[in-house]
Amino acid sequence: MGNVTLVIDGREVSVPKDFNIIEAAKRVGIDIPALCYDPNLEIVGACRLCLVEVEGWNKPVTACSTRVQEGMTVYTETEQLIGLRREILQLLLDNHPNDCLTCQKAGECLLQEYAYRYDVKFREHDGDRRRALVDTSSPYILKDDSKCVLCGKCVRICYQVQDRQVLSFGGRGFDTKIVVDADLAFEESSCVSCNRCVTVCPVGALVDKRVLGKARPWDGDIKGVKCKACDYGCNFEVLSKNGKNIAVRARSPLKGRPLCLKGRLMTEFIYLDEPEVPYRKEDTQFVETTWEEALGLEGVLMKLSKDE
Ligand code: SF4
Ligand code: SF4
Ligand code: SF4
Known part of the structure; x- marks a missing residue:
């Protein structure tokens, strides 16, 4: 399997050409948020949190379902993407019990982690x-x-x-x-x-x-x-x-x-x-x-x- 070289948030990385953007980003220490992605499972692109921008492409794409390409330039944390993620997370929190204090999953919960990362809070x-x-x-x-x-x-x-x-x-x-x-x-x-x-x-x-x-x-x-x-x-x-x-x-x-x-x-x-x-x-x-x-x-x- 050949490699392709791309740039993610200014960092150059060479990865096998069957990698998706999430996997490639991980290689250079960039954690793209995703709730529905797991490398061992079929990819469904449902949660939309992993949207990224690719230079020259006209709209954001899901990093889980987009294969890397030679010469690609990817941005994972633009103002637009952060805004989209905050909206998705806010909708999830609006429909979620405020129970992190006693929840067994606290500390390992991805929703909690992303809400913290993007500063989204429970609201009335x-x-x-x-x-x-x-x-x-x-x-x-x-x-x-x-x-x-x-x-x-x-x-x-x-x-x-x-x-x-x-x-x-x-x-x-x-x-x-x-x-x-x-x-x-x-x-x-x-x-x-x-x-x-x-x-x-x-x-x-x-x-x-x-x-x-x-x-x-x-x-x-x-x-x-x-x-x-x-x-x-x-x-x-x-x-x-x-x-x-x-x-x-x-x-x-x-x-x-x-x-x-x-x-x-x-x-x-x-x-x-x-x-x-x-x-x-x-x-x-x-x-x-x-x-x-x-x-x-x-x-x-x-x-x-x-x-x-
Ligand atoms: S949040 Fe948990 S229970 Fe709900 S669909 Fe995902 S894995 Fe299943
Ligand atoms: S515990 Fe039950 S529901 Fe969960 S994966 Fe196993 S068989 Fe399926
Ligand atoms: S830790 Fe996660 S699952 Fe548990 S209440 Fe908080 S946000 Fe919900």
Whole structure:
């Protein structure tokens, strides 16, 4: 693959010609804002935050879906672009609960980060806001529709694994939301609690319930570990505070790594000082289970006890 050379905000960079402008900008330390873009997911150009200007082109283009070209000159932070981003962010905040103080995602939330970067604040208005529709039915995932920015990353990442096509867009216009199967609660749905969707949600709309209230990113230490349950070796993080390992959460899966509940529970069991009770799905209900069953060890243990 050949390289092309372009200039972004006055910095020259040479990158492979299949790069998009976001990837090229990253190479020279420029972070173009984007809520719906993820390098591992199909590109949809939905949030419009990554608009950039290209010299000689008559209107701004989305940096996620525009390939680099030889000799291109790109501007990522002009007055016009900053104005557009501020408008988009203001509309998002106008329809968002002012809950950063207690939100599990605070400190890692992209909406919070961009609102800070572009100095956009919550404001009073007479229009509608998304209703707080919180699904607490799963012991593994908390879904809060009022915080969703409809980036669609959760839908795209759930669809990447066959037989896990659980999430989709439902409703219309202002009432559009992410639905689980035919708008069911997580507990009643076909969700397998792999938490892929949680790992890519840029805001606090999907959060890991087993981490909830225990720690936020600045609050303790985070160590990356690999799952030992199978050859995929999916990536997890162990969160610790005051010298104790208190929670495990899944990391965004790379291509070909599926993530699964069994791997997550095994990682919890191995690393946590006080692992929480595991749950399994029985028809349309989560029920407490034993660690032996959660880790699929019942048969092995039975065989061992017979052999003694
Ligand atoms: S999702 Fe982000 S912006 Fe919304 S309340 Fe949580 S931290 Fe704040
Ligand atoms: S936990 Fe996994 S299966 Fe369930 S909705 Fe999220 S990505 Fe899909
Ligand atoms: S739940 Fe999160 S990932 Fe899914 S569309 Fe909403 S903001 Fe995006």
